Amino acid sequence: MRSVADLEFFITLCKVDSLAQAGRDLDISSAAVSKRLSGIENALGCQLISRDSRSMSLTADGHVFLEYAYSIINSFDKMTAEIGRKKNTPEGVIRINAPFGFGRKHMAQFISKFVEEYPKIEFKLYLSDHPLSLTANSFDLGVRFGELADSGLHARKVASHKRVVCATPGYLKKYGTPKHPNDLKDHSCIMHNQNEEIYSAWRFENNNEYFNIRIKGNLVSNDGGTVLGWALNGHGIAIRAEWDVYSYIKDGTLIRIMEDFSLPNADIYILYPYNNKNLPLRIRIFIDYLIKEMQAMPFLD
Structure with a gap:
């Protein structure tokens, strides 16, 4: 046979x-x-x-x-x-890896809304403080920010996004408002230990001029929510993504500073280990839905 x-x-x-x-x-x-x-x-x-x-x-x-x-x-x-x-017929399981902060604040809500329309699709959302291998862990999708490593996976940009420098009005009133990246040397900066790397040097750009600033501060965390909490408590200056601080800046709880100097982008990408021709219907529909939802997220500009 x-x-x-x-x-x-x-x-x-x-x-x-x-x-x-x-x-x-x-x-x-x-x-x-x-x-x-x-x-x-x-x-x-x-x-x-x-x-x-x-x-x-x-x-x-x-x-x-x-x-x-x-x-x-x-x-x-x-x-x-x-x-x-x-x-x-869109059905089956979608396994997703996303960062803790964005996963809790946004992905969980996106999924909650999506399953109301597609109840036959099951979700397994795994949050982590560093990107997990999609292939080794059998994930269907991964949410990533900024520049992507060459992983051989397919990637789709779902939204343009920025990082911003911010602090509370109280902190800025007490210690002054930095106007230039070099001014940060005289301030307490809250550091985010991300992907096992402590960002003790912040990179800025203005009119094709680049500034790598060594910062100092007594607070470091690998959790973005903790970094944000310390900033809200007035302990120093922090770099956060727009999605994380938009509401606080809009209501004046945090002040965005040094707006003329840009930081490395925080563009949002979806990664998946499928080629586009064989992308399962449930995943294709969910990616399209994510693009629609993420592009509708409030931006500061």
Whole structure:
């Protein structure tokens, strides 16, 4: 046995009275029919059909083989129909890896809203303080920010986003408002230890002029929410993504400073280990939904 096609061939053969008739139905010669049947029998090591020039009949092994052939073809047809149905009906599991802060604040809400419309799609959201390998951990999607490493995965940019420098009005009133990156040397800066790297040097750009500033401060955390909390408590100056501080800046709880100097972008990307041609429907629909939701997120500019 070599393929499902051999089973279909055998079933067709059993519906007629002779090899010649089978050849006419299959549009091949009777010699080709005989050769293919012999190939199947040789592979199985038994005779399936007794035949002569005028007639043929199933052997005992042939009856067993025919019964299983029908069963296998029926199962194969059901499998094909089920896969086809799933290709046209969004259902199944989506496994996602996202950063803690963004995952808690936004991804959880995006998913909550999405499952109301697509209740047959299941989600497994894994939050981490550093990006996890999608392939090694069997994730369908990963949320990433800023410049992407060359992982060989497919990536889709879902929204442009920025990082901003901010502090409370109380801190700035007490210690002054820095106007230039060099002024940060005289301030307490809250550092974010991200992806096992402490960002003790902040990079700025203005009119193609770049500034790498070594900062200082007595507060460091690998959790963005903790960094934000310390900034809100007036302990110093912090760099945060727009999505994290938008509401605080809009209501005046935090003040955005040094707006003329840009930081490395925090553009939002979705990564996935599928090629676009074979992207499952449930994932394609969810990515399109994320793009719509993320592009509607409030920006400061």
